[in-house]
Amino acid sequence: MSWLPTLATETPEQGFELAIKLSRMAVKATQPDDAIRSELRAEYERDADSLTRASQVVATNFQTIAAANNYWS
């Protein structure tokens, strides 16, 4: 089964979670090794700028998801 069968979600909160998932799947596409990603995560989750950069990616993906769901209007 696809990890991304649809961009549709029932609620904005689920859409936000999907945006986070998209952000992580793009990282995984570049670095597929789970152990290495865990190591890196230990570092950047204690770096404010790294967290802000991650938040920027989520914001960009959330734009896409929100548009796909017609902003859950």
Added chain:
Amino acid sequence: MSWLPTLATETPEQGFELAIKLSRMAVKATQPDDAIRSELRAEYERDADSLTRASQVVATNFQTIAAANNYWS
């Protein structure tokens, strides 16, 4: 109850506050520990570039919120 039941807000100012909330919730998703986030905050709130980066995330989220509210027209 959901922390994000809707993207609709009554006013642009409330929409801006929601954009700030989205930005922070994405950080929280990566770093859920409140104490660590507080420490990091103490650092980056005195770093001009960190503040600009944070402002960039808010701007991106505000685009989404503003579109969702049809720009409060």
Added chain:
Amino acid sequence: MSWLPTLATETPEQGFELAIKLSRMAVKATQPDDAIRSELRAEYERDADSLTRASQVVATNFQTIAAANNYWS
């Protein structure tokens, strides 16, 4: 009274000024202390990359404002 009662402006130039204001208000939300922001400003206003980053935030906010005003057509 709200600092952001509307995204509508009479002219593109006023819209650009509003985009600058949004950029600054997001910084203020993270660092509310006026004295600290003034100090930081003294630094980053002499750093080319900091100025470019600030210009990026304004560009993002101007997209929102311009769309809200139907590009002043």
Added chain:
Amino acid sequence: MSWLPTLATETPEQGFELAIKLSRMAVKATQPDDAIRSELRAEYERDADSLTRASQVVATNFQTIAAANNYWS
């Protein structure tokens, strides 16, 4: 045959893969040497911020692909 005959994909997941491809083709346009790109990849795939930056590019390209496919609605 073109490497980019269309932006249309059958599924969101294929669209995400196309977004990754676009991100890499832009890098290739600047650095066409396969050996050098492999070397660089070895570095940045172990750098959290580099991975986040790459994820940002994918997110931006995915916006385009998703819009092109009317969000696969």
Added chain:
Amino acid sequence: MSWLPTLATETPEQGFELAIKLSRMAVKATQPDDAIRSELRAEYERDADSLTRASQVVATNFQTIAAANNYWS
């Protein structure tokens, strides 16, 4: 007279020039001193990443200008 009376331009090339102008005016809003901006320019115009960042701002502003002109269709 306003420095930004309209977002409309006759041609895409003029639109691109306007995007450059917007990028610079945002910098000027933060650093109004012409002499300091000239100094900074001397630095960053020899720094590849600085130039790329500047190009990013222009790209963002060009999105706005192009939309405002209905892509000169």
Added chain:
Amino acid sequence: MSWLPTLATETPEQGFELAIKLSRMAVKATQPDDAIRSELRAEYERDADSLTRASQVVATNFQTIAAANNYWS
């Protein structure tokens, strides 16, 4: 003759090439000296983060070009 007579292209691939061209023309507007740009290019084409940043600019410009061509639908 204009270097940017239109945003219309016949194919997505040509649109991608135009996005690359826009990215470079913005750099050229800031640093018009061909020799200096060549030097800088020699550096950043061996820096993974520089290449990713360049890819980000292309992605942003490609959004504009793709929208201008109604996604070549």
